[in-house]
Amino acid sequence: MIILFDLDNTVYDLLGGLEKRFKGYKREYQKTYSFSKTKGVVAQDVYALFGDPNFFYELKPFPHVIDAIERLRNYGHYVRFFSSCMNEAVAGAKAQRLWEDLPFEPELCCYLGDGYPNIHHHILVDDNPIKIRGILERNPSSRIIITKHNYNQGIKGQGVLYIDPFSPSYVDELLASVLVFKTRMMI
Numbered sequence: 272m273i274i275l276f277d278l279d280n281t282v283y284d285l286l287g288g289l290e291k292r293f294k295g296y297k298r299e300y301q302k303t304y305s306f307s308k309t310k311g312v313v314a315q316d317v318y319a320l321f322g323d324p325n326f327f328y329e330l331k332p333f334p335h336v337i338d339a340i341e342r343l344r345n346y347g348h349y350v351r352f353f354s355s356c357m358n359e360a361v362a363g364a365k366a367q368r369l370w371e372d373l374p375f376e377p378e379l380c381c382y383l384g385d386g387y388p389n390i391h392h393h394i395l396v397d398d399n400p401i402k403i404r405g406i407l408e409r410n411p412s413s414r415i416i417i418t419k420h421n422y423n424q425g426i427k428g429q430g431v432l433y434i435d436p437f438s439p440s441y442v443d444e445l446l447a448s449v450l451v452f453k454t455r456m457m458i
């Protein structure tokens with residue numbers, strides 16, 4: 272199966288990066304996807320940071336996600352990646368980061384702006400509640416594994432499962448979720 276991973280807040284801990292940059296900010300303050308009224312940050316400063324390639328290059332992957340990706344590939348799944356980028360320098364930094372963290376050459380699609388590119392997949396692993404709702408509307412056959420954060424809980428549906436990116440059982444949960452979706456699709 273083709274499994275498409277988003278990068279920010281799915282593979283890489285962007286909120287953790289913001290906690291490092293802004294002393295008054297904590298990930299639990301992030302109750303909506305928008306930064307415009309989030310305690311501890313100035314939205315303008317956050318969006319300026321999103322144009323800085325060094326910020327993205329310094330982000331850390333979630334503890335078990337690289338292992339999970341390797342396991343998926345070992346089971347024969349095809350893994351690809353995509354990410355929204357504010358400029359080409361950011362896209363380059365994300366590609367470099369991913370290249371260095373994975374033991375294989377990644378296929379990464381970076382796109383400018385908020386529009387979601389139509390990338391073929393069977394299962395999407397993502398955190399963005401707006402994008403996920405849009406994909407479910409346009410493509411009901413998509414199966415979605417949501418990287419669980421405070422701002423994206425409440426999306427429900429037959430093709431939706433949640434996984435906590437900090438859970439010690441992340442790898443097992445991800446593999447089990449893929450198997451559940453695979454089995455459902457074969458029926």
Ligand SMILES: [Mg+2]
Pocket residue numbers: 277278279280281397398399
């Ligand atoms: Mg994301």
